Amino acid sequence: MTTMTIEQAGLMLTDPLSYTDEDRLHEALTLLRRTAPVHLVRASGFQPFYAVTRHADIMDVERDGALWLSEPRPALASADSDQANRSGTVRTLVNMDDPDHRVVRAIGADWFRPRAMRALESRTRELARAHVDRLAGLGGQCDFAADIAAHYPLYVILSLLGLPESDFPRMLQLTRELFGAQDAELGRAEGKDSRMGVLLDFFTYFQELTAARRAHPTGDLASAIANAVVDGKPLDDVETMSYYVIIATAGHDTTSSTIAGGLQALLANPGELARLRAEPDLLPTAVDEMIRWVTPVKEFMRTASADTVLGGVPIAKGESVLLSYPSANRDDQVFSDPFRFDVGRDPNHHLAFGFGAHYCLGAALARMETRALFAELLPRLESIEPAGPPEWTATVFVGGLKHLPVRYRLRA
Numbered sequence: 001m002t003t004m005t006i007e008q009a010g011l012m013l014t015d016p017l018s019y020t021d022e023d024r025l026h027e028a029l030t031l032l033r034r035t036a037p038v039h040l041v042r043a044s045g046f047q048p049f050y051a052v053t054r055h056a057d058i059m060d061v062e063r064d065g066a067l068w069l070s071e072p073r074p075a076l077a078s079a080d081s082d083q084a085n086r087s088g089t090v091r092t093l094v095n096m097d098d099p100d101h102r103v104v105r106a107i108g109a110d111w112f113r114p115r116a117m118r119a120l121e122s123r124t125r126e127l128a129r130a131h132v133d134r135l136a137g138l139g140g141q142c143d144f145a146a147d148i149a150a151h152y153p154l155y156v157i158l159s160l161l162g163l164p165e166s167d168f169p170r171m172l173q174l175t176r177e178l179f180g181a182q183d184a185e186l187g188r189a190e191g192k193d194s195r196m197g198v199l200l201d202f203f204t205y206f207q208e209l210t211a212a213r214r215a216h217p218t219g220d221l222a223s224a225i226a227n228a229v230v231d232g233k234p235l236d237d238v239e240t241m242s243y244y245v246i247i248a249t250a251g252h253d254t255t256s257s258t259i260a261g262g263l264q265a266l267l268a269n270p271g272e273l274a275r276l277r278a279e280p281d282l283l284p285t286a287v288d289e290m291i292r293w294v295t296p297v298k299e300f301m302r303t304a305s306a307d308t309v310l311g312g313v314p315i316a317k318g319e320s321v322l323l324s325y326p327s328a329n330r331d332d333q334v335f336s337d338p339f340r341f342d343v344g345r346d347p348n349h350h351l352a353f354g355f356g357a358h359y360c361l362g363a364a365l366a367r368m369e370t371r372a373l374f375a376e377l378l379p380r381l382e383s384i385e386p387a388g389p390p391e392w393t394a395t396v397f398v399g400g401l402k403h404l405p406v407r408y409r410l411r412a
């Protein structure tokens with residue numbers, strides 16, 4: 001029996017701390033799915049929105065990009081930030097609707113197709129191996145989330161962009177500050193204006209990169225972005241910067257969270273860890289199960305372009321819905337035994353990558369690099385166990401474990 005009301009459950013979606021307590025979060029989401037799957041949330045400091053918690057309703061919204069627009073409110077933010085976002089500091093793919101969205105998405109799309117993934121695979125395996133070596137070098141005990149998982153995906157994505165390895169630490173710091181901004185430990189110290197400061201640093205860095213790649217294209221993703229032409233014109237400064245920002249940020253904490261959370265799920269389910277080690281062919285299904293289990297992107301939003309009805313609830317033109325991916329991924333209408341972590345789960349129709357026109361551009365990359373890390377790690381492990389309680393990032397957008405203390409022995 002839950003002690004929470006529907007109102008309290010809805011309000012939890014606006015509180016970054018809700019995502020640091022998974023049991024309580026899922027108690028709230030289960031309550032909403034069962035009793036109020038399209039629920040109006042009125043929280044102080046936020047414009048009202050409907051929380052959409054069932055898998056089927058989220059699919060209905062994502063499927064119809066003409067009715068449900070990403071602009072002007074692509075993700076949950078305070079009412080003040082919603083207002084500021086309208087001035088268009090950053091306009092990335094996730095903010096856009098067709099026809100612009102289709103054209104801009106096409107600029108980077110080739111770099112995420114299977115051919116490009118195959119080309120990147122051996123470099124990714126090298127990076128994975130280097131990170132397992134790093135684990136070995138840490139001497140048998142470490143914070144797997146902060147010491148290993150936080151670094152590796154950024155190195156992969158920066159390799160795809162074509163940035164020099166000497167710039168990786170700076171990018172690591174900036175992306176963590178941008179996405180961890182709601183977490184007291186990870187955000188920048190100076191408070192309210194910090195997001196703008198981080199964005200400015202990003203802009204400066206990528207402005208220099210664009211100039212360099214325009215002068216001397218080098219055949220990497222950064223060169224494709226710098227030299228893209230739409231309607232006979234290059235992208236303007238904001239569009240170019242926004243592309244780098246979405247690639248560098250979307251490709252990072254999402255996959256780090258999956259890798260750290262995936263290992264934590266294996267530690268909490270030693271039978272599944274043993275099964276995966278005995279049957280490495282299960283890695284592809286295990287990786288998708290990790291992604292479902294962790295669901296690092298907590299929500300995106302859409303706004304109705306016309307009066308409509310969703311899950312039996314009338315929604316007026318201009319009203320917004322929040323798509324709760326963690327909730328969709330525990331929906332017992334779609335997943336048998338949804339709270340069981342099953343490395344062989346198949347089919348696994350999770351919505352962690354979204355669905356429809358905005359379906360994650362980096363999904364194949366995220367799967368490939370997560371697979372590569374575990375393919376390198378699992379055979380080298382002699383033993384591994386928790387060395388303290390895991391800790392989750394406070395966020396309402398993207399995140400997962402920020403600390404995962406582990407004790408381990410690796411083969412040389």
Ligand code: HEM
Pocket residue numbers: 062093094095105157246247248250251252254255258291295296297300325351352353354355356357358359360361362363365366
């Ligand atoms: C496990 C890791 C990841 C998860 C869970 C994830 C999740 C998501 C989700 C939920 C969306 C929005 C989908 C929607 O609105 O329907 C998205 C969009 C996007 N993701 Fe990922 N992502 C991951 C990794 C990556 C990586 C590695 C990249 C590489 C750069 C990436 C790049 C993007 C981009 C560019 C978009 C915007 C696509 C658009 O709006 O058209 N993501 N992702």
